[in-house]
Amino acid sequence: MMLMKKVLVFLAFAVALAACEKNQVPTWTNPDQQAVTPDGQTYDVRILPVMTKVTDTAFEDGDAIGVSIARAAGEYATNEKLTYNGTEFSGSLKWYAEGTEGATVSAYYPYAATVPASFSVQADQSAGTSASDFVAGAKTGVLPSASPVVIPFKHKLTKIILNVTKNVDGDLGAVKLGGARLAANLDADFNATADAGAAEGTVTAFKKDASTYCLILPPQTVALVATVVTTGDNELSQILEETSLAAGKQYTINMIVNPSDLKVTFSGDIEDWEDGGTLGADNTLIEKLSDGYITYHEAKYTVAKMKDGKWWMTQNLRYVPEGITVDGSLDGKTVTKVDAGIYYPVVVNSENTQAVFSKDVEVIAARGYLYQAEVALGLSVGAITSVAQAQALEGAQGLCPKGWHVPTGADIIGLVGKAVSPLTNDTTAPYYDGSNGSIALLNADGFNMDAFGAVSIQDNTKTSGTLMGWASGYPDKISSGMFIGSTYGSVTYNTSGDETSGIKNLQFMGLMPMTSKASEDAYTCNGTKVSYRIACPLRCVRDN
Secondary structure (H helix, E strand, O other): OOOOOOOOOEEEEEEEOOOOOOOOOOOOOOOOOEOEOOOOOEOEEEEEEEOOOOOOOOOOOOOEEEEEEEEOOEEEEEEEEEEEOOOOEEEEEEOEOOOOOOEEEEEEEOOOOOOOOEEEOOOEOOOOOHHHOOEEEEEEEEOOOOOOEEEEOEEOOEEEEEEEEEOOOOOOOEEEEEEEEOEEEEOOOOOEEEOOOOOEEEEEOEEEEOOEEEEEEOOEEEOOEEEEEEHHHEEEEEEOOOEEEOOOEEEEEEEEEOOOOEEEEEEEEEEEOOOOOOOOOOOOEEEEHHHOEEEEOOEEEEEEEOOOOOEEEOOOOOOOOOOOOOEOOEEOOEEOOOOOOEEOOEEEOOOOOOEEEOOOHHHHHHHOOEEEHHHHOOOOOOOOOOHHHHHHOOOOOOOOOOOEEOOOHHHHHHHHOOEOOOOOOOOOOOOEOOOOEEHHHHHHOOOOOOOOEEEEOOOOOOOOEEEEOEOOOOOOOEOEEOEEEEEEEEEEEEEOOEEEEEEEEEEEEEEEEEOOOOOHHHOEEEEEEEEOOOEEOOOOEEOO
């Protein structure tokens, strides 16, 4: 069995939704039934594992986890067994009917017939540590959805690495740590503490390579006894100083084996199980560029390295920071809230007569949210009060992952080649077709660009807005839109030319996809000025 096949696993929870017509909201039955798609199929709960870059192994066929789902009304599912089939975890569990009621989904590994209140590590871990590794995680606000939901599974026990320097002839028979309690009690959130009533035991470590051994223990405060067995079954032992072993942490012990004694010291500070960071802190980004995706704030996004030499997100951002409520209020055709910061995506209504907001989870996954510029740039609506502030935001990270940024004017012109002033056209840009930035050329390389619409709020003085993107000439689709950027474009003041009168409108350089053409080959995506009260999709660019 491979070593540590379940270390620091991040699981993406996904609900299998049956195929719906474009922009069609799923049909939900009454609360006592399961969720049912328009063609009558029920929704299975499936779990798709996503491994981190620091994980060197994977789940194996037949591995099982226990999954529970809790709603405000009570437990919907308790300790349901989902089994890995080489691609995903699945079982007989179906989603509930209410598509707008979120739930808390929790899971743990390894599966037990009842939700475990305790867990014991093996005394003999010489064949591997996987059977002694207990991991668990939870995610709140989960809706029945086809979109993956990444749940960070945390190690609940403690890992010990033993680096052995051997100054004796022959192979070592075993490396052991004694004096520790091997049983742990688990609380409702699967936090582990050593069982104070359990007997102390000795664990035989797994030999990872010629000089490295490892084992897993419950978290506890303990004075460990290190022991090595040398040629002829001679045992050399040393008592270590009392140490507090924390959950989810890795400790290193250096051991020097001499012919007649054993020298043991702790090496360095507590390390994270895998990469030396603090488990769970600022762990919002996982980059899998070679596999064409990242996960950010527990959502998965496809990415591509375009012919401009830069990595771009090829899906629109759908992250909502704490403290912001996504708005979808609409009075007929009028947007009534002009400072929400984030809005739901725009679709065409079922009658093909106007653009409307959609709260459908599938639509959000496909189209992302719409962000006003200040929020996209990491601020709050109304925070920019001067041109100097706006100019300083060029290349800002904003809501993008660390190491990524809101596109600059240089990013935009270097990609599509054409833009309004103050940008200068670049006819050598890879996705310029001789007349315009070409959506067909972009999408041939996996950019997934479309006209996603926008919330049009003209300037600071307006108390209402409209939804941009629907045209009677193309009634079955959204055919225009804008994307926000971070490079300052222009300003107007409440009194023309008078900076002291206050900003009426700011514009940043962004993108404007247009699909109001007879042929897809003619769809355009050029650089444009985007007013900072307009709410648009956001795509991030990786820093060089």
